[in-house]
Amino acid sequence: MASSVPTKPPTAADVATLAGVSKATATRALGGYGRINEETKRRVLAAANQLGYHPNAAAQTMNTGRSGSLGIVARGITNPVWPVAFQGMVDAARLQGLAVLFAGSGFEVSEERKAIRLLLGKQVDGLIVSAADRRDVEHLQRITAVGTPLVLWERRVPGLDAPVIEADMRQASSELTRRLLDLGHRRIGFVSSLAMPQAAYSIGAELPASIIQDKVEGLFTPFSEAGIAPPVDLVRFPERDRDAIAAAYHSLLDGPNPPTALIASDSQIAETMLDVVRSRGLRIPGEVSLAMYDDLSWARLVDPPLTVIAQPDYDMGKCAAELAMNPAGASTLPSFSARLILRGSVGRAQD
Amino acid sequence: MASSVPTKPPTAADVATLAGVSKATATRALGGYGRINEETKRRVLAAANQLGYHPNAAAQTMNTGRSGSLGIVARGITNPVWPVAFQGMVDAARLQGLAVLFAGSGFEVSEERKAIRLLLGKQVDGLIVSAADRRDVEHLQRITAVGTPLVLWERRVPGLDAPVIEADMRQASSELTRRLLDLGHRRIGFVSSLAMPQAAYSIGAELPASIIQDKVEGLFTPFSEAGIAPPVDLVRFPERDRDAIAAAYHSLLDGPNPPTALIASDSQIAETMLDVVRSRGLRIPGEVSLAMYDDLSWARLVDPPLTVIAQPDYDMGKCAAELAMNPAGASTLPSFSARLILRGSVGRAQD
Known part of the structure; x- marks a missing residue:
């Protein structure tokens, strides 16, 4: 007792x-x-x-200037792929005997700034940051300026001298579009929650997140290659909110020339996409084909199973942590592929 | 630049x-x-x-004996409800300006011991521990002995003077069974991955995790109340592994007096349960009724939608963090209810 x-x-x-x-x-x-x-x-x-x-870790830190911890600042942690990446980071840190210091930024640059100040104050030995907005990054430049190793998670930041761990989204996205074009689709709708509901998308426009830009541009490249005008009018960037996402899908399907295929930029958006398509009584893939980014296990369990683009989240997390703990250890930055997994939700476009 | x-x-x-x-x-x-x-x-x-x-946080810690951080040691983090609870903890810590120090134990007591030593060495101001095994807890007693506030996550530990944050699993489980009994079910199978594949379950047996014990005993109470022998032969505790879980469900369905209803103790087990039931071509709920613990969003998306028992993970996480950071602040420990959500996967037992 x-x-x-x-x-x-x-x-x-x-x-x-x-x-x-x-x-x-x-x-x-x-x-x-x-x-x-x-x-x-x-x-x-x-x-x-x-x-x-x-x-006493504090005394050790005073003596060595190292705290024996890896800092992680993440935008959002309830995206169900995050824990897989996080597990990779935690496992890598554990192997080195380092603790993980975690701070959430909740998608806000101001919170991200506070989180980084907090973790730098604790003298972390390295930092992984999933940046909230690549257009507001002075506080990130300060990390590298004080000499703390920084690794960026899935989002490139212009002008920042730090490695980025990300999967190649362009190639897998283009592969999906080529498949859809083969099946007769010309109207492909894409929804991502970038909280820019009024923005009219045009190719090459700089988006706040490089990963989203890669997905959209990857999807549109095969149109240009085939000499077909890409359906830029079918891109929507609503708020990160179920109602707003549903409204975006409804607006696409209510349009004068609606999409025959819909794509969700993550699994949480895909849940709403499925709800909308089912609530309208549309047959999948008979009347609309569906695909999402991220291979959540439930994608196989719905009827028909969902076509997805998967990435190796665990390995990427592990690599990000290793690089942040030992930046000199990597001579070349490893590259990660995303993979198209075709399932029953994609079929021939309706004539 | x-x-x-x-x-x-x-x-x-x-x-x-x-x-x-x-x-x-x-x-x-x-x-x-x-x-x-x-x-x-x-x-x-x-x-x-x-x-x-x-x-310099190290200097501050030397002066104050407080590190301004909340320590969290968790068994597993890839269970998809974990990030929701974790978000609650992180948000509560952020409101107090505390960082979160995270260490995973990967379901191993030896790793848990290391993780706790690491975080105590960093002089965390409070600790939340999701204990790997309640029969091996000397290292947990040491936490309270050194005066660091400890909060247990979802698992009670006998003889330990620490508050436990958990939802009442017995009541909601009994409610599910009463519903199943009303629908004519007498053979209800339950699978949880406790890695005790050879154990024959008997009521009152002490299980390594109190939450699992509460679930099973809650499910069986209405049998005893109705004067019916509870189906203790339909309880399985396989390894935490997809093949082992599938084998457990197959063994139940291959038995001489197979279950008419199957229950999964979490959503990851439920994925395999669905796979097995579908691979055998069983109609849901015509030939077998299904239910799982945890209300993942995909439960609504499968056909038919799954009956679940839900708990308020975010609020529980927030509460656990608040209690670990300010143990004097709570006069009484809040209680959390679990809630039965009946959906199409539960129906009348076949005659």
Whole structure:
């Protein structure tokens, strides 16, 4: 049974007393430095173990300037692919004996700035940042300026000297479009929640997130290659909100020349896409073909199963962490492919 | 453009120089303590801001014994409800200006022990632990012994003086069984991945996780109340592995007196349950009724939609963090209900 009276954490001095050695000797044994007799060392470590001694990380940080932790700042964590990437980061950190310091930014640059200040103040040994907006990044430049290794997660930031871990979204997106073109589709609608509901999309326009830009441009490239005008009027960037996303899909389907295929830029958007298509009684893929980015396991469980573009989230997370902890270790930045997985939700366009 | 030559992070001395004050004055202004002229304070803070000065957390921790961080040790993070609870914890920590120190235990007590040692060494101000096994908890008792506030996540630990944040699984489970009994079901199969494949379940048996025990016993109580022998032979605890879980469901359905209703103790198990039922060509709910714990959004998207037992993960996460950061703040531990949501996957038992 645990005592309910809290006791003070044991100190190196307590360990020294129990082991019957001087504090200087105990400190050397615990720190693993200096010359020390093997038998004495064994006695000190046994005493430390018996007392439940934890080395004081703050003192270690003062001495070494390293805190033994990896910092992660993420825009959103409830996207169901995030935990897979996060697991990769956590596993890599654990292998190196580093703790993970996490701070969410909730998609807001102001919160991101606070989160980075907090983690830099804790002297993290490296930082992974999934940037909220690539147009507002002075605080990111400061990270590299103070010499803390920075790795960007899935979003490139212009002018920032930091590696980016991302999958190649253009190639897999183009592959999806080529397949859709083969099946007779010309009107392909794309929805991503960039909170720019009024924006009329044009090819080459700079979007706040490079990954979204890659997806859209990847989808449109095969149109241009085939000499067909890409359906830029079928791109929507609503708020990150179920009602707004549903309204975007309805507006596409209510238009004068509606899409025969719909694409969702992530699985949370795809849930709403499915709801809208079903609520309108449209047959899949008979009346509309569907696809989404991210291979969530439920994509196989719905009827018909959903066509997806998958990326290796776990491996990417692991790689991001390794690079942030040991930037000198990577001579070349690894590249990750995204993969088109065709399933029953994609079929021939209606005549 | 960021410079590629790293510069040293600015110190309090740099701030003092720029502000034209002594280092002692700058330190007082930056620390917010001691007597200091308002105008001087303003000048120091402006200089700190201009230089991008971050207070050195290690020095602060040395002075105060508090690190300004909340520690979280979790068994598994890829369960898709985890990020929702985690978001609640992160949001609560952010409101208090605390960072979140995260360490995964990967379901292993040895890893949990390491993770806790790591976070205690970093002098977290409070700890939330989702314990790997309630039968091996000496290291948890040590947390309370050193006076670090501890909150247990969803798993009670006998003899440990720490609050537990959990939803009441017994009541909602019993409600599900009563509904199934009304519909004529007597053979109800339950699968949870406790990695005890050989164990024959008996009511009252102590399971490694209190939440699983609550679920099973909650499911069986209405049998006893109705004077019907509960189907203890239809409980399976396979390894946490897709093939093992599938084998468990197949063994139930291949038995001499197979279940007419199947229950999965979480959504990841439910994915495999659905795969097995579909691969055997069983009609849902005509030939078998299905239900799962956790209300993932895909439960509504499959055909027929799945009956679930839901719990308020976000609110529970927020509450756990608040309690770990301010244990004196809660006079009574809040209780959380789980809720049965009946959907099309539950129907009348076949005659």
